[in-house]
Amino acid sequence: MTQKSKQMQVPIVQDILSANDEIALQNRETLDRTGICMVNLMASPGAGKTSLLLRTIESLRTKLRMAVIEGDIASTVDADRIAQENIPVVQINTGGQCHLDAPMLRRALHQLHLPDLDLIIVENVGNLICPVDFHLGEHLNIMIASVPEGDDKPYKYPGIFLAVDAVVINKIDLLPYVHFDLAAFRTLVTGMNPDVHIFEVSCETGVGIAPWADWLVQQTGKCQD
Amino acid sequence: MTQKSKQMQVPIVQDILSANDEIALQNRETLDRTGICMVNLMASPGAGKTSLLLRTIESLRTKLRMAVIEGDIASTVDADRIAQENIPVVQINTGGQCHLDAPMLRRALHQLHLPDLDLIIVENVGNLICPVDFHLGEHLNIMIASVPEGDDKPYKYPGIFLAVDAVVINKIDLLPYVHFDLAAFRTLVTGMNPDVHIFEVSCETGVGIAPWADWLVQQTGKCQD
Numbered sequence: 361m362t363q364k365s366k367q368m369q370v371p372i373v374q375d376i377l378s379a380n381d382e383i384a385l386q387n388r389e390t391l392d393r394t395g396i397c398m399v400n401l402m403a404s405p406g407a408g409k410t411s412l413l414l415r416t417i418e419s420l421r422t423k424l425r426m427a428v429i430e431g432d433i434a435s436t437v438d439a440d441r442i443a444q445e446n447i448p449v450v451q452i453n454t455g456g457q458c459h460l461d462a463p464m465l466r467r468a469l470h471q472l473h474l475p476d477l478d479l480i481i482v483e484n485v486g487n488l489i490c491p492v493d494f495h496l497g498e499h500l501n502i503m504i505a506s507v508p509e510g511d512d513k514p515y516k517y518p519g520i521f522l523a524v525d526a527v528v529i530n531k532i533d534l535l536p537y538v539h540f541d542l543a544a545f546r547t548l549v550t551g552m553n554p555d556v557h558i559f560e561v562s563c564e565t566g567v568g569i570a571p572w573a574d575w576l577v578q579q580t581g582k583c584q585d
Numbered sequence: 586m587t588q589k590s591k592q593m594q595v596p597i598v599q600d601i602l603s604a605n606d607e608i609a610l611q612n613r614e615t616l617d618r619t620g621i622c623m624v625n626l627m628a629s630p631g632a633g634k635t636s637l638l639l640r641t642i643e644s645l646r647t648k649l650r651m652a653v654i655e656g657d658i659a660s661t662v663d664a665d666r667i668a669q670e671n672i673p674v675v676q677i678n679t680g681g682q683c684h685l686d687a688p689m690l691r692r693a694l695h696q697l698h699l700p701d702l703d704l705i706i707v708e709n710v711g712n713l714i715c716p717v718d719f720h721l722g723e724h725l726n727i728m729i730a731s732v733p734e735g736d737d738k739p740y741k742y743p744g745i746f747l748a749v750d751a752v753v754i755n756k757i758d759l760l761p762y763v764h765f766d767l768a769a770f771r772t773l774v775t776g777m778n779p780d781v782h783i784f785e786v787s788c789e790t791g792v793g794i795a796p797w798a799d800w801l802v803q804q805t806g807k808c809q810d
């Protein structure tokens with residue numbers, strides 16, 4: 361053993377990425393090379409992820425080149441609805457897993473012709489808990505909170521409210537019929553996550569979609585700078 | 586080596602229980618010794634688990650001796666509401682885990698005075714996916730499907746619709762304001778799970794609670810036979 365080898369320091373690898381995060385980083389690099397913005401859309405079952413997608417596609421069809429990646433335990437119900445809009449769509453069936461992960465996204469990205477796209481919206485599995493812990497390579501995390509679910513959800517599912525860049529409050533057309541204190545909900549959410557953007561929409565009537573869509577265009581622009 | 590030992594067969598242990606299932610079985614034996622019925626109540630966030638509990642307590646207070654075990658990622662919001670009803674209640678905070686499991690239930694059962702009880706209702710974590718795979722020792726699995734979530738959920742979350750003994754369709758007071766085909770939903774659910782009981786209720790107005798509560802009394806009686 362030479363003097364030199366004795367002096368060599370043991371390499372210390374800090375902050376080791378999980379296998380998922382490693383692949384998420386690769387996905388992110390793939391997207392950044394092409395200037396694509398990827399949004400991870402999360403919500404409870406039935407909060408309106410697919411409805412928000414359809415409204416967003418309607419609003420932005422002439423402004424952005426979009427694709428959708430649909431995550432579900434089973435079925436292609438949602439992907440079939442998106443495909444009718446003539447938008448590229450890839451279905452991921454998780455086969456029971458309660459969230460998408462970065463390797464699934466990598467395989468889905470391989471199915472899309474990336475140079476033709478500005479924005480990819482990923483509809484995660486309907487679940488407020490598990491998807492939060494798995495990075496996909498996304499630029500933005502968005503959640504939908506649905507009015508009939510009630511205004512106490514931030515207390516019970518704090519992780520997702522802390523993790524997101526924006527909360528879209530959907531089904532505001534049902535406000536007259538259910539107990540939901542919009543002001544209290546906003547105060548609670550911004551108290552937990554001061555930088556969060558909050559949008560109030562009804563995918564049923566289309567109210568509030570324009571400011572949400574404008575913000576998404578602006579965010580997509582940042583990915584292309 | 587003797588002749589006898591040569592003839593001995595290698596023991597084959599089939600259908601080994603998982604650690605969770607083993608403890609679930611112990612929980613079930615504990616309950617059966619005391620003649621208690623335990624119900625595992627599952628639903629999406631905001632479908633009305635706590636509201637159904639409150640209506641059920643109101644209906645059955647004079648007929649059954651009840652306790653509630655509340656499962657949440659965080660907070661005691663729901664348990665605090667139940668405690669106001671002067672019903673024994675135990676809170677389990679899973680600390681991030683997306684479902685309850687049998688060891689958590691065992692610890693919760695230790696907090697209750699079992700000889701004083703006929704019925705324990707467990708409110709699982711709000712999630713249509715993960716709770717299905719973890720037996721707790723329950724006699725009945727019940728899910729709530731909420732009208733504003735839409736009528737396509739059985740396609741997307743088949744596991745839970747296949748696993749339950751009853752589906753409680755909640756928020757039927759919102760039927761005039763949302764798209765939900767009750768007949769189609771019933772046909773779909775009974776096609777997947779022919780033995781399932783279906784109840785239509787509104788925890789807001791109280792409509793439909795009586796048949797549900799009567800059925801629960803009948804099922805509790807079976808545990809005490």
